[in-house]
Amino acid sequence: MLFLQQVSNGIMLGSVYVTVAVAFTLTIGVLNFLNFTIPTLFMLAGMLVWAFSAWGIPFTPIGPMPWQAALVGAIAVTVVASLLVERFTFRFLKTKYGDSTEHAIPLVSSLGFLLIIENLIRIGYGTDTQRFSGPQADMSVNIGGIFLRVPQVVSLVIVLGIVAGLNWILRHSRIGRGLRAIAENPDAANILGVRANKLVPVVFMLTGLLCGLAGVLFAINYGEVSPQIGDDIGSKAIAGMVLGGLGSIWGAVIGGLIIGLTEMLTIHFFGADTVQVAVWGLLLLSLFLRPQGLFGHHSIGKGKL
Amino acid sequence: MSGYWSGILTILALNVIMAYAIFLPVATGQLNLGGAGFQAVGAYGAAYLSAKYGFAVWVTIPFAMILTAFVSFILAFPLLRTKGVYLVLATFAFAEVVGGAILNTDALGGPMGLSVPAFVEYPVPLASAVLVTLFAFYLMATRFGLVMRAAHDDDVVTDLMGVNVRGIRVAAFTIGGALAGLAGALYAHSFSFVEIQSFNAWISIYVLLYVLLGGTQTAWGPLAGAVFFTMLPEALRVVLPALKGWLGFAIGLQGANTAPDESWRFVILGVLTVLMMMFRPEGLITRTMIERLSFRKRRPQLEAVDVAA
Numbered sequence: 001m002l003f004l005q006q007v008s009n010g011i012m013l014g015s016v017y018v019t020v021a022v023a024f025t026l027t028i029g030v031l032n033f034l035n036f037t038i039p040t041l042f043m044l045a046g047m048l049v050w051a052f053s054a055w056g057i058p059f060t061p062i063g064p065m066p067w068q069a070a071l072v073g074a075i076a077v078t079v080v081a082s083l084l085v086e087r088f089t090f091r092f093l094k095t096k097y098g099d100s101t102e103h104a105i106p107l108v109s110s111l112g113f114l115l116i117i118e119n120l121i122r123i124g125y126g127t128d129t130q131r132f133s134g135p136q137a138d139m140s141v142n143i144g145g146i147f148l149r150v151p152q153v154v155s156l157v158i159v160l161g162i163v164a165g166l167n168w169i170l171r172h173s174r175i176g177r178g179l180r181a182i183a184e185n186p187d188a189a190n191i192l193g194v195r196a197n198k199l200v201p202v203v204f205m206l207t208g209l210l211c212g213l214a215g216v217l218f219a220i221n222y223g224e225v226s227p228q229i230g231d232d233i234g235s236k237a238i239a240g241m242v243l244g245g246l247g248s249i250w251g252a253v254i255g256g257l258i259i260g261l262t263e264m265l266t267i268h269f270f271g272a273d274t275v276q277v278a279v280w281g282l283l284l285l286s287l288f289l290r291p292q293g294l295f296g297h298h299s300i301g302k303g304k305l
Numbered sequence: 306m307s308g309y310w311s312g313i314l315t316i317l318a319l320n321v322i323m324a325y326a327i328f329l330p331v332a333t334g335q336l337n338l339g340g341a342g343f344q345a346v347g348a349y350g351a352a353y354l355s356a357k358y359g360f361a362v363w364v365t366i367p368f369a370m371i372l373t374a375f376v377s378f379i380l381a382f383p384l385l386r387t388k389g390v391y392l393v394l395a396t397f398a399f400a401e402v403v404g405g406a407i408l409n410t411d412a413l414g415g416p417m418g419l420s421v422p423a424f425v426e427y428p429v430p431l432a433s434a435v436l437v438t439l440f441a442f443y444l445m446a447t448r449f450g451l452v453m454r455a456a457h458d459d460d461v462v463t464d465l466m467g468v469n470v471r472g473i474r475v476a477a478f479t480i481g482g483a484l485a486g487l488a489g490a491l492y493a494h495s496f497s498f499v500e501i502q503s504f505n506a507w508i509s510i511y512v513l514l515y516v517l518l519g520g521t522q523t524a525w526g527p528l529a530g531a532v533f534f535t536m537l538p539e540a541l542r543v544v545l546p547a548l549k550g551w552l553g554f555a556i557g558l559q560g561a562n563t564a565p566d567e568s569w570r571f572v573i574l575g576v577l578t579v580l581m582m583m584f585r586p587e588g589l590i591t592r593t594m595i596e597r598l599s600f601r602k603r604r605p606q607l608e609a610v611d612v613a614a
Contacts (some may be wrong), residue, residue, distance in 0.1 A: 034390045088579050105586045107393070108517050111510055119568040119575070186581030220444055235401065235506065242394055273416075276405030284398045288383045291391055 001145050006268040007261065012152040012221070014260020015159045021244070021252040022163055023207045029247025030183045030203050036110040038083045038211055039234020040117045041078050045215025046225040047121050048074035050132040058124065059271075067220075075212035085113050086201055121227045129226040132219045148305035155217040164211065166206065167249050175202055183247070236263070239283040241288025245293025254294060255274035311427040311607025317535045318434035319425075319488050324519070324527035325441045326484035331513075332445075333477040333520050334457040335385070338393045340512040342400030343482050344354055345504035347373040347489025349413050354497045355423045362423045369490035370483045377482025381475040400509055407501045414483045418500030425494040433491060437484060441524045444480075453477055457521075514574065516592045520579050523595050530589070538570045 020042055052070035056063040062267040065073070089109040139150040170176040178199045181189035190196060218233070219225045236259050244255025259279055266278040285294065323340060330337045351369040354360045360368075374448050380399065387395050444450050455463040458469045464470045493499045511534070519530025581589070 028390065031500035032390075034393065088583065104393075104517075105582050107336075108514070109579045111514060112575040112582065113337060114510075115571045115575030115578070119571045123572070124567045231506070235397075238394065239398070242391075246390065273409050274405070276401060277409060280398050280401040281406060284395065284402055286389060287395045287398065290388055 003268065005146050006264045008146050008148060010261035011257060012149075012260075012266030014257035015156040016214055016218055016221075016233060016241075017150075017237045017240045017259050018163070018253050018256035019159050019217070020233055021256040022166065022249055023210040023214075024237055024241045025244070025247055025249060025252040026166075026210075026243070027203060027207055027237055030179050031090065032183075032201065033090060033106050034110075035085070035089075035207065036107065036234075037082070037089075037113045037117065038207060039230035039237070040114045041082055041085075041208060041211035042215045042218070042233060043225075043227060043230030044117055044121065045078040045212040046229055047125060047227060048077055048128075049216045049219045050130050050225045051125055053132070053142075054130070071216045074216055075209065078212030078215065079205055079208035081117065081209070082204045083201055086204035087124060089113065090200060090204075100103050118227060118230065125227070127227055129224050131224050132200065133223065148198040149221070151181045151217075152221050154177075155221060158213070158217070162210070163249060170249070175199065179203065187220060197229045204237060236260075238256075238278055242283055242293055243286050245295040248293070248295040250288060251293055251295030313535070313539065315427045315430050315491075317532065318430035319492055319495070320512075320515065320531040320535050321434040321528060322430075322437050322484055322488040322491070324515050324531040325437050325524075326481045327512050327516045328441065328521060328524070328527040329444075329453075329477045329481040329484070330474070331516055332450075333453045333474045334460060335474060335478065336393050336513065337396045337478075337481065338509050338513055339396035339398075339400035340485060341504040341506065341508035342396075343373055343377060343402040343485035344489040344492065344508070345400075345403050345407060345499075345501060346376055347486030348487065348493040348499045348504065349407055349419065349489075350495040351490035352419045352421045353413060355421050355494070356419055359422065362425055362429075365423065366487065366490040366494070369493075370486045373486025373489065374483035377485075378475065378479040380482075381478040385471065385474050385478070397506070397509070400504075400506060404501050404504065414500075416501070418498055421493045421497050421499065423494055424497055427495070430491045430495055433487060437487070438524070438528055441527070445524045449473070449476075454522075456553050473511055504575060511574070514578055518578060518589060520590040522587060522592040523590060525590045525595060526588050534574060537573065538567070541570060541573075562591070 020038060023038050023041075024035065027033050027038075029066055049067070049070045051058075052065055052073050053067050054064060056065060057073070063227060071073055089106040140147045141150060141153075142148075170179060178189070178194045179202070181192070181194050182199060186196060214233075218229065237256060240256035240259040241252045242255070243258055244251025244253070259282075263275050266275050270278070323344060326343065327337050327340050347369040350372040352367040354365045354368055355362075384392065384395050384399070408416055413419055446455075452463070452468050452473050455466075455468065456473050460470050489504075492503075515530035515534050516527045517530075519528065519533070520526030
């Protein structure tokens with residue numbers, strides 16, 4: 001029974017990884033860009049939902065607000081931050097010489113943004129872990145001896161719904177067709193009239209939305225946030241994305257869940273200290289044995305970077 | 306010399322050595338985001354020999370270098386099968402695995418860390434940093450350095466010209482690993498204590514940023530980047546209180562401000578990174594810049610070939 005409880009905990013933890021992993025895989029799949037600001041956007045949303053509900057909006061007279069407003073505000077700020085990142089990182093991808101580290105320019109400036117946002121939050125709100133009391137965080141149902149916390153189940157459903165919606169957008173809408181065209185061949189897409197400058201921000205908006213959602217759901221489910229939450233979640237989400245295959249949305253979903261389960265089951269059988277070895281060992285092994293991941297294609301991410 | 310400055314010089318020397326350790330793979334076109342992992346291997350290798358068997362420094366440091374070089378060499382083959390984003394991720398994953406493995410090895414102290422009996426004064430890391438710098442300059446001036454640059458600029462053409470690109474990359478990765486091991490061993494002996502928390506993912510990120518900001522085209526770049534960002538907090542120590550007061554006043558921050566001054570340093574590092582990638586993505590110091598500044602005669606310009614003749 002304890003085992004089944006751990007499995008369900010693993011799936012719940014995995015759903016946080018899934019959301020962040022889908023954000024990663026979206027930018028890699030469409031833009032061939034490993035966006036390192038994603039963990040920090042996640043942290044930003046989590047910290048802001050706490051800050052808005054405990055302190056109010058900084059630099060304005062608006063004081064503490066109810067959690068619903070804080071939630072919307074935090075997600076909105078995260079989306080804006082993500083668009084800002086696009087403006088200063090991806091816009092400046094210029095291939096002047098075509099050498100092998102030139103494609104890393106957006107990656108490197110996204111590392112810069114990682115430092116900026118994370119440390120600004122530290123400066124503004126300190127480095128301590130803060131308690132966030134969300135709605136009905138303790139409400140749980142008992143199904144055959146397994147405790148499921150209601151907010152976690154709700155967020156799992158929301159996450160899966162959003163991923164399904166995203167998948168539909170990519171497959172069937174005009175925007176999705178444009179994005180897939182850019183992913184396939186940016187130059188040809190440009191010649192055929194796909195306006196990359198209009199479509200690329202859409203990817204970053206979706207990224208910000210996913211990270212914002214993951215951040216506020218994390219804050220509500222786990223009841224505490226700190227400026228460090230992004231580091232761990234971000235690297236686990238990267239592991240999940242790589243495991244599922246770069247650029248594959250359902251791959252990221254499966255990969256994120258596998259990482260969450262691996263983590264919980266490793267804790268169950270071997271103790272908390274071995275989690276890092278298990279998760280990253282799994283990733284390293286999958287990189288060596290099947291570099292394209294479970295559902296990935298050979299072509300994605302193989303660019304010169 | 307006061308203990309304060311000798312501490313700073315030690316950190317500077319370690320940062321310079323780490324910068325060159327990451328620079329060599331980057332100069333062949335491989336981004337290594339696992340620097341801290343290689344440094345940890347060297348640090349724990351030296352610390353273990355010193356703590357367990359009481360070997361002297363001149364045994365432990367070469368041992369740490371050989372150990373890390375060997376690990377890099379073995380790792381280079383599967384690692385260099387991956388390209389682009391995958392290579393970045395694989396090196397990152399390697400560093401995490403090293404961290405996790407050390408954390409779970411009781412012989413290495415686990416989360417408690419390991420204290421190192423043999424101590425070195427600051428001249429040793431400083432002299433090592435100077436030697437490593439000279440070595441990097443020498444290496445970049447040889448045929449090997451030329452081939453490294455060629456592999457960086459265009460690996461397909463370099464391959465077609467009959468250069469063993471894969472061999473070059475493995476060699477650069479291995480030498481880089483040895484240097485990271487040296488930095489780790491010097492760290493262990495300078496601070497007399499190693500714990501795995503000091504070799505986290507942030508260290509790998511900072512080192513890669515130093516190198517890329519300094520510029521990867523010449524051996525001057527890593528030196529400039531490492532020196533600049535080690536000295537930046539010292540300069541900020543003077544400017545920062547005023548700046549912080551002004552900024553706090555400007556944006557209306559009061560209270561709740563428990564962040565250490567280090568955060569400001571990293572904000573500045575981040576802003577500089579973003580600006581640099583926007584306006585000068587090839588790094589602060591480039592090949593053409595060195596050519597313009599040097600006193601030697603410039604390379605003769607190529608004559609335009611008359612196609613019609």
